[in-house]
Amino acid sequence: MASALVAESVTKTYTSGKLETRVLQGMSLRLAERELTLILGPSGSGKSTLLAILSGLLKPDSGNVSALGEDLWKKSRADLEKFRLEHTGFVFQGFNLFPALTALEQVMLPLDYLGLPKHAVRNQALASLEEVGLASRAHLRPMELSGGEKQRIAIARALAKKPQFLFADEPTSALDSENGKKVIDALHRVARVYGATVVCVSHDTRLAVDSDRIIEMMDGRILSDVVQNGAQGATA
């Protein structure tokens, strides 16, 4: 299966004062569309850094990242912003929802940014809530929703524009296993239904059974890479 997202020899070192932390040490990775890849690793192993680099949020010190055959860091800043707006969804750790907005309004927000007509924004947002099983919660605000529901609203928001790439940083960390499973199932459907390349970062090994591919990281390097459940993995 062709690679939708490719990282080649990516390195990243953070410097604060005299302290240098070498986080990624020449990491290469090819990810396929229609698959949910889980990146596992202990705290501090560089998972969030890798996710930020893969999604075009953070520039690596060296190496390349290309998505859909385009080198992200050869784009102008404006083109990179446009690419991210149009093609990527990001689920941040800790929901990141606006307290005053209803579930539906949260999900409509990025669609408004894309400049879609009002009725399309509403319909697409409702369809997205339906996708995560929360259409009946559309008019509730975050304080009226459970942790698992809030996380699924955050996923609905990220997938509403049907992005080619969906990135999720520890989307289940605050959830019990039942809600964690619902969240991972929702991410899986995004890969299957929309053909998206879905990358989920976690230290929760319980998510492994439901993923197509599991990459284990340690100290900024890949420790193991396993394709399962009949998935293809990216080869080219």
Ligand SMILES: Nc1ncnc2c1ncn2[C@@H]1O[C@H](COP(=O)(O)OP(=O)(O)OP(=O)(O)O)[C@@H](O)[C@H]1O
């Ligand atoms: N902006 C920054 N400036 C300096 N050091 C940083 C910065 N961001 C991360 N680091 C350091 O880089 C290392 C990797 O951080 P990263 O957030 O990628 O790890 P992680 O695997 O996501 O960890 P966790 O599971 O705790 O979220 C850590 O040692 C961290 O302290």
Ligand SMILES: [Mg+2]
């Ligand atoms: Mg992290």
